[in-house]
Amino acid sequence: MKFELVTPEKLFTSQEGIAYVHAPGSQGDLGVLPGHMPLIATLKETGTVMIRDEEGQETTYDVSGGFMEITPTSVTVLAEKASEL
Amino acid sequence: MPSLKDLRARIRSVKNTQQITKTMKMVAAAKVRRARNACEAAQPYAQRLNNVLGNLAAATSSGPLLLTGRDEVKTVRLIVLGADRGLCGGFNANLHRGTVTEIEKHLANGKKVEVFAVGRKARDSVRITHRDLLVGERTDVSKDIGFELAEEIALEALTDFEAGACDEVHILFMECVSMLTQLPRSQQLVPFAPSEEQLASTSTFEYEPSEGEILETLLPKNVKTQVLNAMLNSAASEQAARMTAMDNATRNAGEMIQNLTLEYNRSRQAAITKELIEIISGAEAL
Numbered sequence: 249m250k251f252e253l254v255t256p257e258k259l260f261t262s263q264e265g266i267a268y269v270h271a272p273g274s275q276g277d278l279g280v281l282p283g284h285m286p287l288i289a290t291l292k293e294t295g296t297v298m299i300r301d302e303e304g305q306e307t308t309y310d311v312s313g314g315f316m317e318i319t320p321t322s323v324t325v326l327a328e329k330a331s332e333l
Numbered sequence: 334m335p336s337l338k339d340l341r342a343r344i345r346s347v348k349n350t351q352q353i354t355k356t357m358k359m360v361a362a363a364k365v366r367r368a369r370n371a372c373e374a375a376q377p378y379a380q381r382l383n384n385v386l387g388n389l390a391a392a393t394s395s396g397p398l399l400l401t402g403r404d405e406v407k408t409v410r411l412i413v414l415g416a417d418r419g420l421c422g423g424f425n426a427n428l429h430r431g432t433v434t435e436i437e438k439h440l441a442n443g444k445k446v447e448v449f450a451v452g453r454k455a456r457d458s459v460r461i462t463h464r465d466l467l468v469g470e471r472t473d474v475s476k477d478i479g480f481e482l483a484e485e486i487a488l489e490a491l492t493d494f495e496a497g498a499c500d501e502v503h504i505l506f507m508e509c510v511s512m513l514t515q516l517p518r519s520q521q522l523v524p525f526a527p528s529e530e531q532l533a534s535t536s537t538f539e540y541e542p543s544e545g546e547i548l549e550t551l552l553p554k555n556v557k558t559q560v561l562n563a564m565l566n567s568a569a570s571e572q573a574a575r576m577t578a579m580d581n582a583t584r585n586a587g588e589m590i591q592n593l594t595l596e597y598n599r600s601r602q603a604a605i606t607k608e609l610i611e612i613i614s615g616a617e618a619l
Contacts, residue, residue, distance in 0.1 A: 254381060256480045256561050258374035275541055288385055289541040290550055315551065317385060317538075326381055328480065328554070 249282040250322040251299050253309055253330055260309075260330045263301070269323045270298040271316055278316075280323055287318040296333065297325055308333040337604070340597040344590060351586035357420065358579035365512070365572035372509070372565040379558050386548075386555055390527045393544045399491075399552040402524030403500045408445040410468075410490055410499035411435060412522075412560070414506035414567040415455020417475045421571055422578030424515060428507050429458040431517025435505055436463060447499055451486060451564075478568050483561035487522075491553055494523050502556075506563040507570040513577060515570040520563065522556050 251269055253260040269280040272295030291297075294312040301307075314327030335343075390400060413432050416425055432448070432455075439446045446466050450456035453472040460467060469489065474482060490502045502523040507515045540547055 252377075254378045256375060256378045256483070256558050257371070259377045273541060286538045287541060288388075288538045288547060290547055313554070315385075315547070317381065324381060326378055328484075328557075 249280075252322065252324045253297070253311070254324065254326050255330050256328060260327075261332075263299070265302050266299050266323070267302050267304075268300040270300075271323075271325065272296065273316075280318055283320050284318050284323075286320070288315065289318070290315040291325070291327070334600065337597065337600060340593060340600065344593045344597065347586050347589050347593065351583055351590065354579045354582040354586060358576055358583055361421075361572045361576035361579060365569060365576055368565065368569035368572050369509070372562075372569050375558075375562055375565055379562050382551065382555055382558055386525065386551055387527050388538060389540075389544055389548050389551070390525065393548060396545065397549050397552060398495070399523060399556075400525050400548060406444060406500040408447060408499040408501075409439045410447045410449060410493065410502045411439075411519075412449045412486065412490060412502065412504045413451065413455045413459065414504065414563055415450065415452035415458075416567075416571045417453045417473060419454060420578065421575035422581075424507060424571055424574035424578075425454040425458065427515070428455060428505070428517055429462075431519070432459065432505055433462060434517075435503070435519050436466065449486075449490065474564075475568070478564055480557070480561055483564055484557050487553070487557040487560045490523070491556060504560060504563050506567040507574075509566050509570040509573055512573050515574055520559065522559055525552055525555060 249266045249269075250262070250264050251266040252262045267282070269278075271278045271280070271289075272292040274290045274292055278289060291311065291314040294310070297309045297311055299307050299309075309325075310329075310331045310333055311325060311327035312329045314325055314330075316326070317324045390396065393400075411432070413428070415428050419425060436446050436448070446463075447468040448459050448463060448466045449469040449471075450459050450467060451471045452474055456467070456470045456472060471482075471486060490499075493499050494502060501521065503519050503521050505517060505519045508518040510516055
């Protein structure tokens with residue numbers, strides 16, 4: 249599964265081979281595995297997005313003012329501000 | 334006929350000017366590259382946001398005010414993005430010409446026009462021709478072009494829209510068509526005007542929360558993003574225009590130096606010949 253984090257100023261990161269994404273949806277946390285149904289969800293005003301690749305390596309990003317677009321093969325987080333933790 | 338000393342002084346002065354224009358050209362060349370990169374880096378976000386919004390707008394018929402707009406448009410707000418500094422060829426003049434055309438178009442339709450000027454040069458020229466329409470300004474922007482500034486400008490327009498002070502918001506900026514061509518371009522920010530293809534797109538997405546609520550949060554984001562994009566584009570245009578203008582100036586100065594040097598050498602030679610003639614005829618007279 250492909251994961252992308254995009255801010256207005258640039259494509260923050262784009263990674264292939266992601267096994268799991270954990271994001272703070274505005275209606276509750278979302279855990280996304282490959283093959284998820286297409287979904288567009290807004291995120292909490294501020295929160296952290298965690299991704300885990302196939303080797304189990306985890307990366308966490310701080311995001312604020314964002315929303316995400318999920319398709320069965322990709323997760324795209326669009327955030328106004330982002331930083332890697 | 335200017336004396337030799339005058340000519341020398343002029344040559345020196347033109348050389349100095351050439352040095353300045355040459356430096357400015359090189360600085361602009363470096364900046365234009367950076368500005369274009371920033372412009373390109375901002376594309377992914379804008380594109381995706383636009384796609385999502387298109388899907389949403391196609392899915393919902395009754396949306397928030399930012400999407401549907403007001404029935405009666407009385408006041409049009411124009412955000413003009415200009416430069417802070419001059420010496421960039423026709424950049425500011427062309428932008429102002431575009432602004433005037435746009436203002437007149439709306440006035441002819443019987444609407445009230447308000448102008449929000451960004452950049453000192455843009456403000457100054459609007460002040461000269463349409464002083465009474467100017468409702469706000471933001472100068473000294475070149476340093477802090479970025480999302481924060483775009484947000485600030487967008488929020489001001491959005492607040493006024495929601496308060497009912499204006500019913501439509503357009504943004505006017507110089508679009509960087511190529512390194513040599515920059516054209517004034519106007520874009521409607523509020524209400525959101527989805528393109529044909531956006532409306533035609535069919536989505537299979539689920540929404541969380543509901544479509545309406547997502548639209549509510551995304552539409553202001555979209556305005557900010559569009560302002561940011563326009564701003565980055567305008568910055569790239571400005572530097573490209575400056576680079577071209579300074580390149581021309583450098584070449585002109587080179588030509589002037591050549592002509593002046595020729596003239597200088599001629600008059601020096603003439604002076605020497607004259608002196609020789611004087612000496613020879615003096616000797617002959619003896």
